[in-house]
Amino acid sequence: MSTEPDTASTGRPRAAADHADSESIIAIPSMDPFYRAPAGFEYAEPGTVLRSRAVTLALFGVIRQKVSAWQLLYRTTSLDGAARVAVTTVVLPVGGRARPERALLSYQCAIDAVSDRCFPSYVLRAGARAVGSVPQFEFMIILYALRRGWVLSLPDHEGMDGLWGAPIEPGYCTLDGVRAALSFEPLDLTATTPVALWGYSGGGLATSWAAEAAAGYAPELDIVGAALGSPVGDPGSAFSRLNGTIFAALPAMVVEGLRRTYPVLDRLVREHVAAAGLETLSSLHRKTTVHAVASMVMHDLERHLDMPMADLLATPEMVQIFQDIQPGKSAPEFPLLVVQAVHDPMIDVDDVDGQVRRYRAAGANVTYIRDRLSEHLSLHPIAAPVTLDWLSDRFAGKPTDESSTITVWSLAGSLPGLRGLLGLAVSTGRAFAGRIG
Template sequence: MTVNADVIRNSDTAHPLPPVAITADALPDTGRERPLPPSQDPFFHPPRGFARQAPGTILRTRSVEIALFGVIPQRVTAWQLLYRSQDLHGVPEVAITTVLLPEGAEPDAERPLLAFQTAMDAVTDRCAPSYALRRGSLSPGSITQLEWLLVAGALRRGWAVSIADHEGPQGGFGVAREPGYRGLDGVRAALRFAPLALHAGTRVAVWGYSGGGMAASWLIEMAPEYAPELNIVGAALGAPVGDPRHVFLSLNGGAFAGFPAIVIAALQQVYPVLAEVMARDLTADGLRVLERARSLGPLAVLPMLMGRDMDDYLKRPLAEILPDLEPMFDEIRLGNRAPACPVLVVQPVHDQVIDVAGVDGQVARYRERGAAVWYLRDRLSEHFSLLPLATPLSLDWLADRLAGRTLTEPTTKTVWSVALPPTQWRGLVEMATTAMRVTFGLPLRPVTVRPSDEVSGLAA
């Protein structure tokens, strides 16, 4: 089978797309067999000569079935696109995105695209969205599966959605820049994929929370330099891990000590200085802890490693090791590049996972570099409750950007709760009906469109 212009449309005349050979792995997913994890799936194998293609070039496609927790089929149309991207050092690699439309969606040249970045927060490829969202997947401990409700909310608005495996083939949780490259090239691929009926000027929104907010931050930070041709009109970042060093130290030894372990397991694959430190200073017990962190999803790792302190697994104190790691932490810190699009940042004041000071710093760095940022801090929510409570607000704010509605001057607001204003109640009711529909596998009928002159007073 060969992909031709009926399937892949070349929207980049500077890089014409040749016919792409497709193997049997590109045949539709029938749902009869359990899908293979990416590391075992031949669909992910790089085609010969792929490195000569332009970033975002589609290499393979297949249709797939999406299911909540791998079990409840969802009424959406979905494909997976393998495309050319690059790693931290600019070396070509393949990446994958899952692209979706509401079931039965008619072609619409004005349809926007949401680049949704999931909170993968894992090294294991069983938490990659290309696997975790598929029917029949086994992804214990995955956060990605819980975030399907957010994606469904966007689909109910009639948007197309692209969900890239932004951590790449090695599970690079926390690595600098790479999530941006993969996410942006995933958008390029989606715009070229004819069944989505998008085009080069399609309006693009970006959204992510927690680990997904970190990936979304990298996407909009890298966009002006790496993909300036994309029409990114706005981004919503929830609790976006502005300073990973601060988060690493504050979580170590506490209830969420599993996150630092996962990050170490991921970063040592990419940063030689960390790999050398771990090889020299990690105890045998420490090696076993990292292996657990590498092989399990975050919701499985967290209870297992609750209260664990890295000092208990090192041959010398962590304080002596940190100076060697400062260049790495400097590189993975967010906010050193200014996004070109308007940005909404939503953050709990009393976040027990992502300390508000780190996000304050990210916002300040963006503004110092000229970015337009609307910063909303919530006093009553904590890390996990703000995700659902801020979902209607985030969707409405992005919808306003996609519609080209006027913004006020950038502000910082600290409120008791983003859910208190009556303007948010309808969105919360719609989210509840969306949750009911995905739970029972019902069609994602369109939501009530907010009047064009109704702008949220929280984040306008």
């Protein structure tokens, strides 16, 4: 098998390992040879690093950050068990010394798009042109998490094809990204390094799949906990509720992502969607999340159908797909933290309540916090300090309480919450100044 490494045999990056970062603009993943699977990769074990390179990270593609970062191309697995490749970006502070107690946090960004222009491995690099991609904004929270001294893995959990909304497979991508990071020599991690998972919104959904797949797919990993921020709960319900609203692009992008996962859906779309609707769906491959949302405000997909939307969604094929993509079918063996805004206009609290109920019915330990005053976009930074403290406790081996649900006015209302938000504000200021998070 040819691994075509971009690093020396020691695993340390060569000086010219990332020559593209010296340029003003970098290639999107579909045009970048680094992302191409090497010959014979399918014979490697899942999580095997096939290629690596050092990269420079920058806030909004412009403000370079003083962190050490590499990208790892690794072997992973598709929903149907076929060999695939994916990329994760691994990050640690510049000058950070290897410590035996170092932990690994896999953070799943809210890619929430089918365009590779929104993949974290592209968005977070110096020279990226990805205006309107969500991971650009999440980078400030990522840098704040980096201050805890953890190594971070930031996988392109949609794989190479932008499979947003697909079940299970994002979990495989995430877990194999963890395997790749643990074996990558410059990070000084080991097979026994404790691991935690975290994601918000679409990243929370990917984290749900990783948590559910862990016991069967990667039982050797020492996963101590997973934090699921607004993890969608029921993508089928979200589709019906958001179509025709200001967020109509989100369900449309899920359809476009799922067409690549389910041939039967692709057939239904081609049979029942008019040419103008097909063009609308295809155009999403060129758009970042914010661009897509802005271009499809109040867009109703039903106007492109030759049958009522309700009738299409009631077909056996669509019912099965919506059942497949609903998380919460199995209980992770490690504790979960779930946070959700009560008045979230994008992710309905009832859907997340249902996901939590399913986890608990299967035997999972879930701490569920519902926030009354936040909405979808504000809850992520507001909940970040509490989430990071919870993850720190899991890494420290502290016991968790029994499953509980609490509803608070605001996660920012406590002294630790306010202190954490102040820390996040300071970290963000340092990021805009080009200093370590």
